[in-house]
Amino acid sequence: MRALLSSRWTTLGLLCLVIAALPLVFPSGYYYRVAALVWISAIAAVGLNIFMGYAGQVSLGHAGFFGIGAYAVAIGPARFGLNSWLCIFLGVFLSAALAWLVGRPILRLRGHYLAIATLGLGFLIALVLANEARWTGGPDGTAVPRLTIAGARLMEPVTWYWISGGLLTLGTALALNLENSAVGRALRALHDSEIAAALAGIDVARHKLRAFVIAAVYASLAGSALALFDGFITPDAAGFLRSIELVAMVVVGGIGSTAGSIVGAGLLVTLPQILAVFVEYEQIALGLIIMVVMIFLRRGIVPSARRLIVRRAP
Amino acid sequence: MTLLVAETLGIHFGGVQAVDDVSFAVETGRIFSIIGPNGAGKTTLFNLISGIYRPNTGRILLAGEDVTGLPPHRLAAKGIARTFQNLQVFYGMTVIENVMVGRHLREERRLVPAMLGLPSVTRQNRATRKKAHEILAFVGLDERIDEPAGALSYGDLRRLEIGRALALEPKLLLLDEPAAGCNPVETAELIGLVRNIAEQGVTIVLVEHDMRFVMQISDRVLVLDGGRMLAEGSPEAVRQNPEVVAAYLGRHGAREAGYARG
Numbered sequence: 170m171r172a173l174l175s176s177r178w179t180t181l182g183l184l185c186l187v188i189a190a191l192p193l194v195f196p197s198g199y200y201y202r203v204a205a206l207v208w209i210s211a212i213a214a215v216g217l218n219i220f221m222g223y224a225g226q227v228s229l230g231h232a233g234f235f236g237i238g239a240y241a242v243a244i245g246p247a248r249f250g251l252n253s254w255l256c257i258f259l260g261v262f263l264s265a266a267l268a269w270l271v272g273r274p275i276l277r278l279r280g281h282y283l284a285i286a287t288l289g290l291g292f293l294i295a296l297v298l299a300n301e302a303r304w305t306g307g308p309d310g311t312a313v314p315r316l317t318i319a320g321a322r323l324m325e326p327v328t329w330y331w332i333s334g335g336l337l338t339l340g341t342a343l344a345l346n347l348e349n350s351a352v353g354r355a356l357r358a359l360h361d362s363e364i365a366a367a368l369a370g371i372d373v374a375r376h377k378l379r380a381f382v383i384a385a386v387y388a389s390l391a392g393s394a395l396a397l398f399d400g401f402i403t404p405d406a407a408g409f410l411r412s413i414e415l416v417a418m419v420v421v422g423g424i425g426s427t428a429g430s431i432v433g434a435g436l437l438v439t440l441p442q443i444l445a446v447f448v449e450y451e452q453i454a455l456g457l458i459i460m461v462v463m464i465f466l467r468r469g470i471v472p473s474a475r476r477l478i479v480r481r482a483p
Numbered sequence: 484m485t486l487l488v489a490e491t492l493g494i495h496f497g498g499v500q501a502v503d504d505v506s507f508a509v510e511t512g513r514i515f516s517i518i519g520p521n522g523a524g525k526t527t528l529f530n531l532i533s534g535i536y537r538p539n540t541g542r543i544l545l546a547g548e549d550v551t552g553l554p555p556h557r558l559a560a561k562g563i564a565r566t567f568q569n570l571q572v573f574y575g576m577t578v579i580e581n582v583m584v585g586r587h588l589r590e591e592r593r594l595v596p597a598m599l600g601l602p603s604v605t606r607q608n609r610a611t612r613k614k615a616h617e618i619l620a621f622v623g624l625d626e627r628i629d630e631p632a633g634a635l636s637y638g639d640l641r642r643l644e645i646g647r648a649l650a651l652e653p654k655l656l657l658l659d660e661p662a663a664g665c666n667p668v669e670t671a672e673l674i675g676l677v678r679n680i681a682e683q684g685v686t687i688v689l690v691e692h693d694m695r696f697v698m699q700i701s702d703r704v705l706v707l708d709g710g711r712m713l714a715e716g717s718p719e720a721v722r723q724n725p726e727v728v729a730a731y732l733g734r735h736g737a738r739e740a741g742y743a744r745g
Contacts, residue, residue: 342600346600346604349600355587362572365572365573367554367556
């Protein structure tokens with residue numbers, strides 16, 4: 170039972186099943202849109218979980234990379250006439266390069282200090298996006314040219330449901346593979362004891378940097394997907410609240426669990442939609458639910474559920 | 484052959500000279516113990532040898548090569564492994580995964596094959612797991628390999644750390660108080676295990692408080708007091724050294740001990 174629950178094939182199989190089966194129960198087209206938003210957020214959360222959950226580091230500015238990905242596909246085609254597909258990769262490259270450059274000095278910091286440094290990085294990116302109005306359209310945001318395949322413009326929520334679902338499946342598979350490799354073990358080891366990891370021959374600084382760059386790449390891809398899906402982007406996508414939301418997805422779902430990050434993303438994206446019936450009390454209800462989850466399922470939803478099942482099983 | 488040489492090692496923290504002018508040499512395949520009262524600088528000396536601190540003076544030679552000031556992960560690559568007085572177990576991992584981490588340097592560590600989950604990575608995982616299983620059998624922990632490390636007893640966690648260190652296939656194994664917190668049965672088993680490791684040609688340097696443990700197992704003993712070397716020699720010679728007795732029992736105790744010997 171334990172082996173079955175912790176197998177990467179179980180996670181991957183369940184994810185494929187859910188993505189394939191959900192449309193069967195959708196009462197209207199609107200649900201495709203919400204689900205696509207879940208998949209897109211989940212991509213960023215799965216990436217952030219590699220940095221936070223596997224390696225045990227903290228980033229409070231991760232939406233910054235999300236913003237870079239989003240604005241890459243907005244600015245590149247509109248201002249420079251570049252191909253949107255190319256711009257996705259440019260965004261990824263830019264995010265990875267920035268994460269690598271900034272990560273080298275700041276990943277020496279630990280705990281609260283690292284949190285503040287990444288917070289600063291996030292603020293910086295959001296500030297640039299909001300202030301360089303000439304390029305970014307400023308705080309009001311900017312339109313994003315749609316992605317085209319063979320002349321067809323991709324804008325239907327149904328289309329994006331499948332694109333983002335496919336991307337999430339791929340991202341999840343890569344993250345799960347990483348977890349069960351020498352690199353993944355190194356990340357999880359330095360999470361528990363940097364000193365013991367170093368004495369086992371692990372280059373701690375290098376592996377932290379790797380995890381940071383991978384997480385930045387995931388966030389950038391998710392950002393590009395959101396911008397192309399919505400056709401419009403504002404600097405809020407890179408803002409502090411988005412960063413906190415990403416951290417909340419990872420923690421609520423279960424830090425260190427890839428499946429948990431997806432569940433967390435599902436919860437944090439759909440709850441505000443469901444709670445909209447409370448109108449102005451929506452934020453309070455959301456906050457309360459997160460608090461209750463964390464009090465009763467301290468390890469996060471997925472790891473807690475897994476423990477429960479293992480304990481009940483004969 | 485000499486494996487480890489420490490030459491006039493010294494380090495100070497602020498005004499405190501924690502280790503001062505310590506020199507010694509350890510022969511390959513021998514068990515070398517460092518003893519001394521609390522605060523004598525034993526663990527600091529260990530941290531110097533394993534690269535956690537950089538010495539202010541002196542050098543460290545491993546198999547004739549100067550390794551002074553190398554960071555811990557580079558020293559690991561040169562063949563130095565260690566365990567910790569206050570356990571440093573990877574509690575988020577299973578028992579066997581802890582030992583698999585010790586194989587890190589023997590594994591392919593490129594990112595892209597790992598993320599793609601290529602067949603070579605799967606094969607490597609299988610090989611690493613098999614090797615880790617063998618090591619766990621050697622340290623006597625092969626029954627609960629897939630349980631979380633935290634489920635093990637204290638004595639078993641000490642073995643797990645030794646197993647993780649052995650997974651590195653080290654030339655030099657540093658054991659920081661391996662018997663601390665172990666009951667007499669566990670200690671006796673530990674003596675057997677450490678002897679087995681030494682018989683396989685691994686050189687062992689250990690810090691230990693348990694005198695019976697040290698006297699039974701060591702080929703040579705180094706006594707530290709206040710960061711300085713007090714004596715170095717065979718267990719027998721060290722035991723009878725009046726300065727050592729004085730350091731352990733105090734001046735008055737030494738006089739009493741002297742009477743007792745007649």
